[in-house]
Amino acid sequence: MEEVVRQHYTDKEKREIFDHEFLPHINSMYNFGYRLTLDRDDAKDLVQDTYFKAFRFIESFQKGTNAKAWLFRILKNSFINDYRKKVKEPNKVDYQEVEQYYNSEDVDRQITPDLRVDALKDMIGDEISNALNALDVDFRTVIILCDLEGFKYEEMAKILDIPIGTVRSRLHRARQLLKEKLSEYAKSMGYKNS
Amino acid sequence: MNLPTNPFVSNDGKKPTCMEMLQLILDGQDSQEQREYFKNHMDNCMPCFKGYHVDMTIKELLKSKCCGGEAPDELVAKIKSQIASTIS
Numbered sequence: 001m002e003e004v005v006r007q008h009y010t011d012k013e014k015r016e017i018f019d020h021e022f023l024p025h026i027n028s029m030y031n032f033g034y035r036l037t038l039d040r041d042d043a044k045d046l047v048q049d050t051y052f053k054a055f056r057f058i059e060s061f062q063k064g065t066n067a068k069a070w071l072f073r074i075l076k077n078s079f080i081n082d083y084r085k086k087v088k089e090p091n092k093v094d095y096q097e098v099e100q101y102y103n104s105e106d107v108d109r110q111i112t113p114d115l116r117v118d119a120l121k122d123m124i125g126d127e128i129s130n131a132l133n134a135l136d137v138d139f140r141t142v143i144i145l146c147d148l149e150g151f152k153y154e155e156m157a158k159i160l161d162i163p164i165g166t167v168r169s170r171l172h173r174a175r176q177l178l179k180e181k182l183s184e185y186a187k188s189m190g191y192k193n194s
Numbered sequence: 195m196n197l198p199t200n201p202f203v204s205n206d207g208k209k210p211t212c213m214e215m216l217q218l219i220l221d222g223q224d225s226q227e228q229r230e231y232f233k234n235h236m237d238n239c240m241p242c243f244k245g246y247h248v249d250m251t252i253k254e255l256l257k258s259k260c261c262g263g264e265a266p267d268e269l270v271a272k273i274k275s276q277i278a279s280t281i282s
């Protein structure tokens with residue numbers, strides 16, 4: 001992580017940063033909070049807490065830099081430190097295994113669930129949302145950051161405090177798992193594997 | 195015949211897998227050169243061709259189905275009043 005340079009802002013400047021750089025991300029923040037907790041009320045608490053912290057630590061934010069990534073990082077940390085402790089986490093992901101999987105020579109020959117574009121196009125209801133929500137939270141997170149919010153690998157690495165290589169391997173595995181779920185839906189919709 | 199050099203090859207000379215190339219393309223983190231190379235590659239690689247279209251469709255579905263909601267008004271109001279009371 002790069003060094004935090006403390007800024008000095010007047011109350012008026014703080015207010016401006018808050019209103020013009022932080023608040024515009026509220027919808028994305030709320031969606032992130034909801035996708036992490038899967039609960040509307042918990043999402044509200046998490047977002048409120050995040051904005052409160054963002055304001056308290058506003059002097060470690062440099063005006064005009066990537067506010068969205070900065071806010072997402074605070075929310076993610078609050079989720080891990082405050083929320084996740086309260087809720088029992090089920091299975092922990094074995095990341096070493098993920099890494100090996102990604103780096104193995106067989107990677108192009110691994111079995112990818114057979115999914116067809118026309119089956120996907122028929123998923124007009126909640127299938128995709130349910131499939132995403134069903135993923136383990138660490139896998140869900142990388143998909144949210146990359147596919148929903150359009151963060152770059154480098155930004156994701158900073159938000160999650162992990163190396164870029166890990167971002168990429170985790171993202172790959174997350175997409176595999178998502179495809180497995182979607183191909184189950186496709187099968188139940190009557191699509192046969194081609 | 196000389197094959198064009200693969201612009202995905204990293205500085206340490208490691209040859210990328212199809213999946214690694216596809217991921218960069220999919221997430222728009224490729225260079226112009228890499229994009230051109232991959233277009234050609236896809237014409238001769240069925241897994242990449244299929245994977246590209248399926249993965250792209252999923253990415254678009256995720257974007258259209260899983261975001262775009264709005265934060266509740268009361269939440270926004272609460273946050274604003276909390277900050278206002280901190281300042282004054």
Ligand SMILES: [Zn+2]
Pocket residue numbers: 212235239241242243
């Ligand atoms: Zn290929």
